[in-house]
Amino acid sequence: MLPPRSESPYKSLGGIRRIFKAAGYSVLGFKAAWRFEAAFRQELALAVLMIPAAFFLGRSLVETLLLLAVVIAVLVVELLNSALEALADAISLDTHPLLGRAKDIGSAAVMLTLLFAGAVWASVLISRFWV
Numbered sequence: 001m002l003p004p005r006s007e008s009p010y011k012s013l014g015g016i017r018r019i020f021k022a023a024g025y026s027v028l029g030f031k032a033a034w035r036f037e038a039a040f041r042q043e044l045a046l047a048v049l050m051i052p053a054a055f056f057l058g059r060s061l062v063e064t065l066l067l068l069a070v071v072i073a074v075l076v077v078e079l080l081n082s083a084l085e086a087l088a089d090a091i092s093l094d095t096h097p098l099l100g101r102a103k104d105i106g107s108a109a110v111m112l113t114l115l116f117a118g119a120v121w122a123s124v125l126i127s128r129f130w131v
Helices: 016-036 038-057 061-091 097-129
Strands: none
Touching: 016 038, 016 061, 038 061, 038 097, 061 097
C-alpha cells in the first residue's frame, strides 16, 4: 500500500478564484518574458505581423489555422524554453554539463519549431503565388 500523498501548500483547490489567479500568473509570465527575453520579444514582433497576414494568405479555414498554429507554437516553445533556462539559472549560474544540456535541448526545440513554421509558411506562400 502506498503512503498517503501530501499535497503542496502552494497548490490551489479550484473554483472560479483559481481561474482568475491562473490568468494573473499568466499575465505575470508574459510580462517577465517581454522584459527578460529578447528572443521572445523578437518572435512576438514577428507574430504581430504574421497573424494578420495568415488571414490574408490562408485560402481555407484549415490553411489559415495552420499558419496561425505554427506562429503560436513558436511562442509557446520559446516561453517553455525561457522558463527552463530561468529554472536552470536559479539552480546554479556555474557551468554544469546537465544544466547546459537542458538549455541546449530547449534551444533545439525552439529551432525545430522555427524551421517547421518557416516550412509551413513557405509552402503556403509558394502554393499561393507560384503554383
